[in-house]
Amino acid sequence: MLKELSVWRDRILEHAAITEGEIVLDVGCGDGLIAFGALDRVGEEGLVIFSDISQDLLDHCRSLVEPLQVLDRCRFVCAPAEDLAPIATGSVDVVTTRSVLIYVQAKQQSFHELYRVLKPGGRLSIFEPINRFCYPEPPHQFLGYDVTPIEETAGKVRAVFERIHEPASSPLLNFDERDLLTFAERARFAEIHLELQATIKQPKPLDSHDETSRLALGNALEVVRQSVESHPKRGHGASALASRSRTVHSVSATLGRDDAVL
Numbered sequence: 001m002l003k004e005l006s007v008w009r010d011r012i013l014e015h016a017a018i019t020e021g022e023i024v025l026d027v028g029c030g031d032g033l034i035a036f037g038a039l040d041r042v043g044e045e046g047l048v049i050f051s052d053i054s055q056d057l058l059d060h061c062r063s064l065v066e067p068l069q070v071l072d073r074c075r076f077v078c079a080p081a082e083d084l085a086p087i088a089t090g091s092v093d094v095v096t097t098r099s100v101l102i103y104v105q106a107k108q109q110s111f112h113e114l115y116r117v118l119k120p121g122g123r124l125s126i127f128e129p130i131n132r133f134c135y136p137e138p139p140h141q142f143l144g145y146d147v148t149p150i151e152e153t154a155g156k157v158r159a160v161f162e163r164i165h166e167p168a169s170s171p172l173l174n175f176d177e178r179d180l181l182t183f184a185e186r187a188r189f190a191e192i193h194l195e196l197q198a199t200i201k202q203p204k205p206l207d208s209h210d211e212t213s214r215l216a217l218g219n220a221l222e223v224v225r226q227s228v229e230s231h232p233k234r235g236h237g238a239s240a241l242a243s244r245s246r247t248v249h250s251v252s253a254t255l256g257r258d259d260a261v262l
């Protein structure tokens with residue numbers, strides 16, 4: 001696991017203040033980064049619900065759980081964050097979610113759902129990257145790189161990206177930490193704690209021999225090619241590139257339902 005990810009995982013779990021015997025729901029569990037950490041904390045009497053919109057990822061998580069012989073302490077629920085219908089109202093102690101709502105258009109509805117499934121006094125611990133922090137960039141920069149000598153070309157590439165991922169409506173870009181607070185307040189979370197971490201650093205020099213650089217460049221060029229050829233509305237390449245922006249602006253909010261003190 002990447003070191004940076006384990007740091008975020010630990011912070012999310014610490015903010016969740018999970019105790020033994022509790023029921024934890026991890027929304028958008030992916031391959032289980034947060035859910036497996038929660039499993040250690042709920043102990044033998046507790047329960048972790050892995051939930052995601054991808055049945056494949058849930059099956060993958062189940063295959064990782066099986067050899068651990070803790071299947072009786074796990075549930076697997078295929079549901080979108082914006083409609084957690086399979087989870088009963090007021091049924092879980094803690095909800096965790098990391099880097100999921102950024103992909104969801106209906107963020108306010110998701111917060112209502114996260115609130116609905118919590119027991120009175122339950123907690124939500126959430127982390128989301130804020131892409132808007134590094135957007136828009138000044139004309140001489142592209143993904144953090146100084147593109148002064150090719151500023152005009154960079155501007156054309158930027159226009160392609162903006163056509164594919166219209167910033168005002170793209171769920172990847174159309175919110176910041178203040179919006180997350182508002183969503184939480186409107187969902188009736190009573191106590192809210194927000195941490196904002198902003199880091200600006202020089203991007204790694206692009207190196208044609210380096211696989212990451214090649215992938216980044218390949219993605220960018222592929223998006224431009226697709227756009228020129230077919231003018232698609234959306235493209236995975238763009239999404240991958242957007243989430244790889246050089247400036248990471250992260251928010252971790254721990255939200256207590258009703259009178260929970262965190």
Ligand SMILES: C[S@@+](CC[C@H](N)C(=O)[O-])C[C@H]1O[C@@H](n2cnc3c(N)ncnc32)[C@H](O)[C@@H]1O
Pocket residue numbers: 027028029030031032033034051052053054057079080081082097098099100103104
């Ligand atoms: C970047 S991954 C994060 C996975 C995991 N939370 C982690 O911390 O490693 C995003 C996850 O969100 C899931 N996802 C995307 N849209 C979703 C939605 N509307 N509802 C629930 N999960 C969603 C994806 O299937 C994916 O597993």
